[in-house]
Amino acid sequence: MNLFGARGKNANIGSKMSSMAVSIDALQQLLQQLNGIAAADLTPLFAITRQVKLEAGETYIREGDTSRKLAWLQQGIIRAYAVRHNGDEATLFLRWEGQFIASHDTIIRQQSSRFIYRALEDTVMVEIDYNQLDGLLRDNTRLEPLRSYFLQMMLAEALDTIEAFVTLSPEERYLQLLESRGDIVNRVPDKYIASMLGVTPVSLSRIRKRIHSRGKQ
Amino acid sequence: MNLFGARGKNANIGSKMSSMAVSIDALQQLLQQLNGIAAADLTPLFAITRQVKLEAGETYIREGDTSRKLAWLQQGIIRAYAVRHNGDEATLFLRWEGQFIASHDTIIRQQSSRFIYRALEDTVMVEIDYNQLDGLLRDNTRLEPLRSYFLQMMLAEALDTIEAFVTLSPEERYLQLLESRGDIVNRVPDKYIASMLGVTPVSLSRIRKRIHSRGKQ
DNA sequence: TCCGGAAATTATCTTTTGTTAACGTCATTT
DNA sequence: AAATGACGTTAACAAAAGATAATTTCCGGA
Numbered sequence: 313m314n315l316f317g318a319r320g321k322n323a324n325i326g327s328k329m330s331s332m333a334v335s336i337d338a339l340q341q342l343l344q345q346l347n348g349i350a351a352a353d354l355t356p357l358f359a360i361t362r363q364v365k366l367e368a369g370e371t372y373i374r375e376g377d378t379s380r381k382l383a384w385l386q387q388g389i390i391r392a393y394a395v396r397h398n399g400d401e402a403t404l405f406l407r408w409e410g411q412f413i414a415s416h417d418t419i420i421r422q423q424s425s426r427f428i429y430r431a432l433e434d435t436v437m438v439e440i441d442y443n444q445l446d447g448l449l450r451d452n453t454r455l456e457p458l459r460s461y462f463l464q465m466m467l468a469e470a471l472d473t474i475e476a477f478v479t480l481s482p483e484e485r486y487l488q489l490l491e492s493r494g495d496i497v498n499r500v501p502d503k504y505i506a507s508m509l510g511v512t513p514v515s516l517s518r519i520r521k522r523i524h525s526r527g528k529q
Numbered sequence: 530m531n532l533f534g535a536r537g538k539n540a541n542i543g544s545k546m547s548s549m550a551v552s553i554d555a556l557q558q559l560l561q562q563l564n565g566i567a568a569a570d571l572t573p574l575f576a577i578t579r580q581v582k583l584e585a586g587e588t589y590i591r592e593g594d595t596s597r598k599l600a601w602l603q604q605g606i607i608r609a610y611a612v613r614h615n616g617d618e619a620t621l622f623l624r625w626e627g628q629f630i631a632s633h634d635t636i637i638r639q640q641s642s643r644f645i646y647r648a649l650e651d652t653v654m655v656e657i658d659y660n661q662l663d664g665l666l667r668d669n670t671r672l673e674p675l676r677s678y679f680l681q682m683m684l685a686e687a688l689d690t691i692e693a694f695v696t697l698s699p700e701e702r703y704l705q706l707l708e709s710r711g712d713i714v715n716r717v718p719d720k721y722i723a724s725m726l727g728v729t730p731v732s733l734s735r736i737r738k739r740i741h742s743r744g745k746q
Numbered sequence: 747t748c749c750g751g752a753a754a755t756t757a758t759c760t761t762t763t764g765t766t767a768a769c770g771t772c773a774t775t776t
Numbered sequence: 777a778a779a780t781g782a783c784g785t786t787a788a789c790a791a792a793a794g795a796t797a798a799t800t801t802c803c804g805g806a
Contacts, residue, residue, distance in 0.1 A: 394692055394696055396696050402692075402695040402696040403695065404692060405691070416685075426692075456670065456673045459677050460677060460680060463677060463680035463681060464680060466684055467637055467680055467683055467684045468633075468637050468638055470684060470687035470688055470690075470691060471621070471687055473691050474621055474687060474694075475611055475619075477690075477691075477727050478619040478620065478621060478724060478727050479613050481794095482762085482763085483762095501783070501784090502783080502784065503783075503784085507695060508695065510695050511763070511764090512764060512765085514763085514764075514765080514766095514784090514785085514786090515763050515764075516784095518762085518763080518785090518786090519762095520785095521785080522762095698792090699792085699793085718752090718753065719753075719754065720753070728793070728794090729793075729794060731754090731755085731756090731793085731794075732792080732793050732794075733754095734754060734756080735755090735756090735793080736793095737755095738756090748805105748806085749804105749805090749806080750804095750806100751802105751803090751804095751805105752803085753800100753801080753803090754799100755798105755799080755801080756797100756799070757796100758795100758796090758797090759794100759795085760794080761793080761794070761795090762791105762792085762793070763790105763791080763792070763793080764789105764790080764791070764792080765788100765789085765790080765791090766790105767786100767788090768785105768786085768787080768788105769784105769785080769787095770783105770785075771783085771784080772782090772783085772784100773780105773782090773783105774779100774781085774782100775779080775781100776777100776779075776780090
């Protein structure tokens with residue numbers, strides 16, 4: 313069901329994580345379980361990771377940035393968004409603890425990033441430079457399934473999003489989001505949810521009103 | 530620009546392709562160029578491919594199908610769509626000559642397919658069974674980049690689609706589609722284009738009218 | 747060439763969304 | 777305590793889209 317298997321495990325640990333061992337341990341287990349990779353093979357992988365902390369509101373990746381970052385979220389929420397012609401922001405997706413986040417344009421298209429990645433809450437993550445990962449995978453081909461794993465995760469989620477856009481109305485998409493990630497919806501300002509759904513904040517407010525009024529009858 | 534590099538090369542060959550050598554040759558060049566793989570390494574890959582021909586209107590993959598098909602389109606157009614609760618169809622995307630098509634659910638989620646893949650024109654493709662490909666990649670790790678390549682292609686396209694949904698209006702999405710793939714739009718019935726854009730055929734007709742009336746002023 | 751069915755357009759009406767602006771709420775700051 | 781600013785809601789109107797049905801256009805088979 314939830315392909316980001318480690319999420320349930322870590323979500324309830326709490327917001328204060330003092331030790332890095334907790335996160336690396338959970339991440340290590342996740343990678344082993346999902347890819348059948350021996351712990352020994354993961355050692356060089358973790359050797360090139362580093363912990364990154366962001367304050368709420370802090371930018372992780374800027375528009376035009378060329379760094380190739382791949383990170384696993386230990387705590388917090390990251391919002392990826394594009395800036396439109398008229399200047400306002402359009403949220404593409406949210407990622408939260410237990411999930412991976414990647415600078416898509418730099419990693420899969422070798423372009424500078426069209427998108428901005430920003431923390432919505434205080435965030436802790438385990439970061440890896442994709443160029444270094446690339447080198448590591450060249451030497452140790454047993455780790456190669458990891459790359460496919462990341463890509464498959466992101467593709468599966470992207471296709472679900474597209475399916476929702478072509479098969480559901482904005483109201484249905486909101487209900488679906490509430491059902492599947494209600495906890496996340498409640499941690500994020502509505503205006504970001506609205507733009508993820510492809511509508512304005514005003515329209516989302518009306519959708520909410522319609523849902524509530526129908527629910528009470 | 531166009532990551533599906535072979536397209537321009539093949540798109541103008543014409544609809545009558547008698548020899549399979551043409552397609553395999555073009556595909557081989559594409560794979561070599563984009564992944565730096567030696568021709569010798571590709572031989573076992575092509576040994577497990579087969580040519581598949583579909584008539585216009587013929588179904589390639591049914592809902593609930595569990596086969597893991599990956600194919601390169603030599604000629605024709607394939608439409609992937611979902612069936613909604615109310616019974617009508619929602620087109621997720623189109624693929625045409627020079628592109629790859631994959632049964633996403635069976636390959637990346639190991640589920641039976643939620644989507645239906647159907648030929649809109651007479652179609653010729655080079656098909657490979659993903660399970661066999663999996664085995665091949667286990668033995669020959671030098672081919673492993675191919676898997677990442679397919680996944681990256683599909684992910685890049687999916688993210689562009691999502692970006693269009695959150696940043697553009699239906700009219701703007703239609704104009705963008707016309708600009709980037711106008712030739713394909715003209716080969717496909719409008720009703721499929723409409724559902725790809727997330728609107729009804731009636732609404733697309735009005736969008737077209739608005740565009741034309743503005744253009745003549 | 748004619749015919750029948752599918753596709754596209756048009757019309758009518760309802761519903762939803764966009765736009766802009768005003769208003770209330772809440773948290774933070776001063 | 778007052779001021780500030782961000783956020784969500786509400787209002788009013790315009791624009792666009794959905795639903796349904798009628799009409800026209802287009803296209804492939806007889």
